[in-house]
Amino acid sequence: MDISGADLVRAAAFIGAGIAMGLGAIGPGVGEGFVGGKACEAIGRNPEEAGLLTRTMLVAQAVAESTGIYSLVVALLLIFVV
Amino acid sequence: MDIALDTVSIVKAGQFLGAGISMGFGAIGAAVGEGFVGGYANCSIGRRVGMASPYTRTMLIGQAVAETSGIFALMVSVLLVFGDFSANGICAWTATMSAGICMGLGALGSGIGAGYPAQEALWGSARQPALGGQMTTSMLIGQAVCQTPAIFALVIAFMLMFKNCSGLDVWPYGASLIGAGIAMGFGAIGSGWGGGMAGGKACEGMARQPRLRSPLTTLMLVGQAVAQTPAIFALLVAIMLISIGPQKGTLLTSAAMLGAGISIGFGAIGSGMGNGVTAQGACEAISKESSTTKEMLTFMLVGQAVGQTPVIFALVVSLMLMFIKFQIPATIVGFCALLAAGISMGLAAIGSGYGNGDTAESACKAVASNPEGKSGILPLMLVGQAVGQTPAIFGLLVAFILMFGSYSGPATLPAAMAVLAAGISMGFGGIGPGVGNGITAAAACEAAGYRPExxxxxxRTMLVAQAVAQSTAIYALVIAFVLIFVV
Structure with a gap:
């Protein structure tokens, strides 16, 4: 198997994409789960505010999602752009 | 630099690497566990200064048991430093290094786990001084069971060290031995750690409610025994890899054996810990509400059984990797694909396994807070656990696609790294959403305990939250698909 410089660069970009998306997905998953859990807890205590709590939960989860989206973008950049 | 490679030097190098890995990792768990014990001994003595000498004695007994796995690691290390295994053939270099990996990692969970029963026994005696001697007995029972995975690891380490593999090739038989070490070493972590957590809460409960000593002991032992299942799966795979590992084959066979070890080794971590966490919740629950003792056993076992799903997926992938003859080209791409299948399944199972356990823990506690509402909590727990299984299912899906792909393109380095990266993306990417899904469902069960209506x-809220928390696992799946199919 002959390996050129371009091959090496491409191979490294793919591995980088896998690492970025794989590790980058850990935090948002845990964080969003935690937010969801607390929302359930709060709704349990105060069901009449369910609408407000669900809205707050979704906003918070959307923010927590951001680093996951950054990882996705970086992974796609590594695969398709560079 | 000239390197003269004779068998004796290569095997010695493997032995020394193994010795370092064994003692290095093996020192972590026992020390952390003993630190917990020592810390709580200080708290207890601070609370009851007059009891300093019995508490110090209990502390030293508890620490001595927690030391066991560290001593196993030391023993394996010393054998590897001073022994000469070169008579077992060239494969002995992977065998001895693998023995080190197996014992070092295998000591981690049991060492940390053994700390929990001892810390709770000490703190419990400080709360209820009349119980002194009883608590020491309960501590020892709780600690003994969580040593099991470390003993499994010791057995596999010995099998590896003394395996006579003269005349066999490093590829694939040597690779299969490394797979065995990875399987048992990593596979022991969760069961040891989780079993210890269960023992800790049982001891705490016995100190709060001495009359519940016998139901708590039963619940603890059943819970710990079930939590051993993932470690037993890992043990079986490790024994198979050593005893019926392939003696002939291509590089592809080597990758399959390594992948088999990685799949079950990592896959056992989450379910083992999750099962332990569930047992911990059940013990805590009956010590708060003793009338629920009977249904708690059922609840715990159902929760643990569902929490076993991810490790069973991992076992299936391991067995497939070991026994199926794959129709994929024996190139670097095929090699990476089989390795990646193991990585994808093993890692993705960690989060779901742990998260499932966390959900079941809170469900047990919710039943104790509202025994009449138990029929409402069960569906919530099961739905929550089922959704929490999604990342593990994604991991399984990617593993299947990787194992049965055609790989008709040219075997270049980028193509190989693309499939490897697909496994890495899906494997790691499944961990967080699995844990997060479990946390959400846990809180929903708890809330349903005090608000059954x-x-x-x-x-509804739980499902919305879980769906959102799934998103990053879906991104990881998409990236894995792009890496496999598009590039």
Missing amino acids: ERGLLM
């Missing part, structure tokens, strides 16, 4: 609302 809001079950429908809670179920």
Whole structure:
């Protein structure tokens, strides 16, 4: 198997994409789960505010999602752009 | 630099690497566990200064048991430093290094786990001084069971060290031995750690409610025994890899054996810990509400059984990797694909396994807070656990696609790294959403305990939250697909 410089660069970009998306997905998953859990807890205590709590939960989860989206973008950049 | 490679030097190098890995990792768990014990001994003595000498004695007994796995690691290390295994053939270099990996990692969970029963026994005696001697006995029972995975690891380490593999090739038989070490070493972590957590809460409960000593002991032992299942799966795979590992084959066979070890080794971590966490919740629950003792056993076992799913997926992938003859080209791409299948399944199972356990823990506690509402909590727990299984299912899906792909393109380095990266992306990417899904469902179960009339609302909120928390696992799946199919 002959390996050129371009091959090496491409191979490294793919591995980088896998690492970025794989590790980058850990935090948002845990964080969003935690937010969801607390929302359930709060709704349990105060069901009449369910609408407000669900809205707050979704906003918070959307923010927590951001680093996951950054990882996705970086992974796609590594695969398709560079 | 000239390197003269004779068998004796290569095997010695493997032995020394193994010795370092064994003692290095093996020192972590025992020390952390003993630190917990020592810390709580200080708290207890601070609370009851007059009892300093019996508490110090209990502390030293507890620490001595927690030391066991560290001593196993030392023993394996010393054998590897001073022994000469070169008579076992060239494969002995992977065998001895693998023995080190197996014992070092295998000591981690049991060492940390053994700390929990001892810390709770000490703190419990400080709360209820009349119980002194009883608590030491309960501590020892709780600690003994969580040593099991470390003993499994020791057995495999010895099998590896003394395996006579003269005349066999490093590829694939040597690779299969490394797979065995990875399987048992990593596979022991969760069961040891989780079993210890269960023992800790049982001891705490016995100190709070001495009359519940016998139901708590039963619940603890059953819970710990079930939590051993993932470690037993890992043990079986490790024994198979050593005893019926392939003696002939291509590089592809080597990758399959390594992948088999990685799949079950990592896959056992989450379910083992999760099962332990569930047992911990059940013990805590009956010590708060003793009338629920009977249904708690059922609840715990159902929760643990569902929490076993991810490790069973991992076992299936391991067995497939070991026994199926794959129709994929024996190139670097095929090699990476089989390795990646193991990585994808093994790692993705960690989060779901742990998260499932966390959900079941809170469900047990919710039953104790509202025994009449148990029929409403069970569906919430099961739905929550089922959704929490999604990342593990994604991991399984990617593993299947990787194992049965055609790989008709040219075997270049980028193509190989693309499939490897697909496994890495899906494997790691499944961990967080699995844990997060479990946390959400846990809180929903807990809330349903004190607000049974809001079950429908809670179920809806839980599902929305879990769906959102799934998103990053879906991104990881998409990236894995792009890496496999597009590039």
